[in-house]
Amino acid sequence: MVEFFQQMINGISLGSIYALIALGYTMVYGIIRLINFAHGDIYMVGAFIGFFATTVLKLPFFPAFLMAMAGCAVLGMIIERIAYKPLRHAPTITLLITAIGVSFLLEYGMIWAMTPQPRAYPNLLPTYQFNFSGLIVSVQQLFILVVALVLMVLLHVLVQYTKAGKAMRAVSYDKEAAALMGINVDSVISYTFALGSALAGAAGLLVGVYYNRIDPLMGIMPGLKAFVAAVLGGIGIVPGAMVGGLLMGVAEALVSAFLSSTYRDAVAFAILIIILLIKPAGLLGKKTQEKV
Amino acid sequence: MLSVQGINVFYGKGIHALKDLSLEVGQGEIVTLIGANGAGKSSTLNTISGLVRPRSGSVVFRDMDITKLPAHKIVEAGLCQVPEGRRIFANLTVQTNLELGAYLRKDKAAIARDMQRVYELFPRLAERKQQPAGTLSGGEQQMLAIGRALMSQPQLLMLDEPSMGLAPLLVKEIFRIVQEINRAGTTILLVEQNARMALSIAHRGYVLETGRVVMTDSASVLAEVDEVRKAYLGG
Numbered sequence: 343m344v345e346f347f348q349q350m351i352n353g354i355s356l357g358s359i360y361a362l363i364a365l366g367y368t369m370v371y372g373i374i375r376l377i378n379f380a381h382g383d384i385y386m387v388g389a390f391i392g393f394f395a396t397t398v399l400k401l402p403f404f405p406a407f408l409m410a411m412a413g414c415a416v417l418g419m420i421i422e423r424i425a426y427k428p429l430r431h432a433p434t435i436t437l438l439i440t441a442i443g444v445s446f447l448l449e450y451g452m453i454w455a456m457t458p459q460p461r462a463y464p465n466l467l468p469t470y471q472f473n474f475s476g477l478i479v480s481v482q483q484l485f486i487l488v489v490a491l492v493l494m495v496l497l498h499v500l501v502q503y504t505k506a507g508k509a510m511r512a513v514s515y516d517k518e519a520a521a522l523m524g525i526n527v528d529s530v531i532s533y534t535f536a537l538g539s540a541l542a543g544a545a546g547l548l549v550g551v552y553y554n555r556i557d558p559l560m561g562i563m564p565g566l567k568a569f570v571a572a573v574l575g576g577i578g579i580v581p582g583a584m585v586g587g588l589l590m591g592v593a594e595a596l597v598s599a600f601l602s603s604t605y606r607d608a609v610a611f612a613i614l615i616i617i618l619l620i621k622p623a624g625l626l627g628k629k630t631q632e633k634v
Numbered sequence: 635m636l637s638v639q640g641i642n643v644f645y646g647k648g649i650h651a652l653k654d655l656s657l658e659v660g661q662g663e664i665v666t667l668i669g670a671n672g673a674g675k676s677s678t679l680n681t682i683s684g685l686v687r688p689r690s691g692s693v694v695f696r697d698m699d700i701t702k703l704p705a706h707k708i709v710e711a712g713l714c715q716v717p718e719g720r721r722i723f724a725n726l727t728v729q730t731n732l733e734l735g736a737y738l739r740k741d742k743a744a745i746a747r748d749m750q751r752v753y754e755l756f757p758r759l760a761e762r763k764q765q766p767a768g769t770l771s772g773g774e775q776q777m778l779a780i781g782r783a784l785m786s787q788p789q790l791l792m793l794d795e796p797s798m799g800l801a802p803l804l805v806k807e808i809f810r811i812v813q814e815i816n817r818a819g820t821t822i823l824l825v826e827q828n829a830r831m832a833l834s835i836a837h838r839g840y841v842l843e844t845g846r847v848v849m850t851d852s853a854s855v856l857a858e859v860d861e862v863r864k865a866y867l868g869g
Contacts, residue, residue: 505737512723512734518685519721524709524738524786 344476349599350592355483355552357591358490362545363568364575364583365497366418366538372514372578373534375434379441380421382565383448384539388414388546389463389556390456396464403466403551407489410547411540418539419532427528445565452558460557463550486548493544494584497537501580510534514578563607567594570614576624585625589613635661635821636682636713636790641691643677643845651677652688653845659790664812664822666832666853668866669842675825676718678842679792682823683715684708696789710738712789716796718825720779724768728759731767731778735785745785752781755811773804780808784815791815792823797831809835829866833857841866 363385370378391413395406425444429437471480501507512520513530521527549564550556571590575582590610598606617624636659643652652674659665667675680686682693684705692701700708723731732752736745753760756777762770767778776796783791793812797805805828813835816822826832833839833853841849841862849856856862 505733508726508730508734509737511726515723515725516721518705519717519723520734521685521705522683522709522715522717522721523734523782524706525734526704526706 345599346596347477349595351477351479351483353592353595354588355486355591356595357571357588358487359545359549359552359587360564360568360571360590361584361587362490362493362541362548363564364571364587365494365580366542367569367572368575368577368580368583369510369534369538371572372580373510373531374426374430374437376426376437376441377569377577378538379438379565379569380444380448381538381542382561382563382568383445383452384414384417384421384561385542385546385549385564386452386556386558386561387417387448388543389550389560390452390546390558391543392547392550393461393463393556396466406466407544407547410543412543414543414546415536415540418535418542421539422532422535427531449558449561456558458558460555463554463556465554466551482552486552489544489548493541497541498580500537506530506533567607567610570610573624574613574617576627579624579626582624582626635659635663635696636823637694638678638682639692639694641678641681641688641693643674643681643686643688651845652681654691655842655845655847656691657840657847657850659821659823662816662819662821663838664816664824664836666824666826666829666836666839667842668826668829668832668839668856668862670865671827672844673842674845675842676794677845679715679717679794679823679825682708682713682792706738709786709788712787713792714783714786714788714790715792716779716783716794718794718798720775722767722770722775722778722782724766726767727764728767728770728778729763731782732759732785735782736787738786748785748787752784755784755814756781773800773808776800776804776808777811780811780815784820788820790821790823792825794825795827796824797826797828805831829862830857830868833867 363381366381367378370376388410392406392410395401395409421444425440426437429440467485468481471478501510509525509530512523512525513527517527567590568587571586572583574589575586593609593613594606597609638655638657640654640656641652642654645651655678667678669675677686681688684703688701692699695711695713698711700711723734732749739745758774759777759781767775770778796808800808809831812822812824824832824836833856836853839853839856840847
């Protein structure tokens with residue numbers, strides 16, 4: 343029983359990282375119907391920005407954290423401006439292939455610039471562990487959980503209650519109608535990329551701290567899993583990405599503990615296949631009925 | 635107030651949707667564009683709104699050349715369109731739809747006052763404030779689309795087929811409200827297939843055929859012209 347709860351805790355902290363990445367997928371999909379396959383690589387760049395902020399610039403955790411978020415926000419906006427914006431009226435498949443291209447560019451650009459060698463992340467957080475009668479919770483895990491939760495609450499408030507958030511939802515529903523309201527659709531798309539990428543940057547640094555090890559291809563697998571998490575929750579739905587991410591993390595932790603860690607990556611794709619078969623709109627997705 | 639001069643619009647390579655189209659709308663008027671499906675009525679409104687770019691010609695609104703302005707800047711200039719098919723944000727509440735209409739405004743007190751006015755104009759919307767707009771009936775959605783446009787405080791309101799898909803009684807109601815909005819000082823450019831209704835409330839009209847203006851006169855004269863009666867008024 344202790345083992346089960348232990349794995350739940352591990353799963354939730356891993357899952358909150360997936361959730362942060364999944365949010366970016368889902369926000370970008372919601373606004374321009376693009377699966378941004380470069381998103382996992384933006385997370386990788388976030389980990390590297392955090393690495394340089396702490397090793398070269400010797401910054402403590404929070405300034406490095408903000409720097410990773412800001413750096414990724416800018417990177418996301420640049421990618422959107424250069425790679426996706428010129429394709430605004432192109433077929434979806436063109437956009438998708440471009441996204442894969444951007445992904446390769448980031449991965450191999452970083453290998454070229456940083457070498458493919460993994461780097462050891464500095465210890466930014468205390469390594470203290472709490473022991474609740476056998477249940478071990480590290481300070482890092484608590485930190486990840488709290489930071490992820492705070493970011494998700496902030497995002498939720500932003501999307502639901504602010505003018506910018508309402509504009510995002512309007513653009514996501516109907517771009518032309520939004521433009522007829524005086525909303526600058528291009529800038530809304532741009533800041534959606536900025537927000538999603540900033541969350542990925544946050545996740546990148548948190549993972550660096552958690553696993554102590556980063557490399558230029560580290561974004562591939564978490565990127566794919568976060569994508570599955572977004573689909574699981576219902577792509578385009580912000581709370582769906584949060585739920586999907588947490589479920590993915592827990593499923594992965596439980597499978598590697600009680601079945602075999604060989605299957606920890608397979609479980610993500612098994613979940614993807616099952617959800618597409620039985621509830622393709624995702625857990626929180628529903629077929630909206632509209633009167634005409 | 636609005637002056638469209640010789641605009642040409644093309645879709646893709648071959649389709650010449652608007653051919654040297656010119657029209658004028660004066661302050662305080664209700665002007666209607668009538669014509670068959672595909673005559674270019676919606677293309678005209680979308681060109682004025684900046685959703686479609688003309689290859690040549692110009693659109694001038696209150697002495698400002700808006701031909702090349704992006705759509706959101708044109709709203710800022712005081713020109714708002716209620717698009718064909720209403721295009722409300724079905725996933726958002728009635729209230730949020732109206733708030734988005736006032737997106738460019740910062741005067742909170744005046745926005746609240748205008749929202750109150752919209753609810754007075756359309757009491758049924760007031761009852762449904764917190765409902766997702768997608769659950770409204772067709773007539774209510776049209777009212778919401780008009781209310782949402784009014785929230786931007788337009789000098790000139792353009793309506794594209796407001797009667798589409800509505801029961802005759804509702805059509806009457808909508809046209810009565812359009813007249814009321816006009817009396818309160820908003821200039822109206824109205825696109826309609828229901829030419830009879832449109833000509834009954836408009837001051838002047840333009841008849842469009844395959845992207846050209848083929849006739850223009852006061853609404854009362856147009857309603858009596860044989861060609862118009864035969865083609866659009868059912869004899």
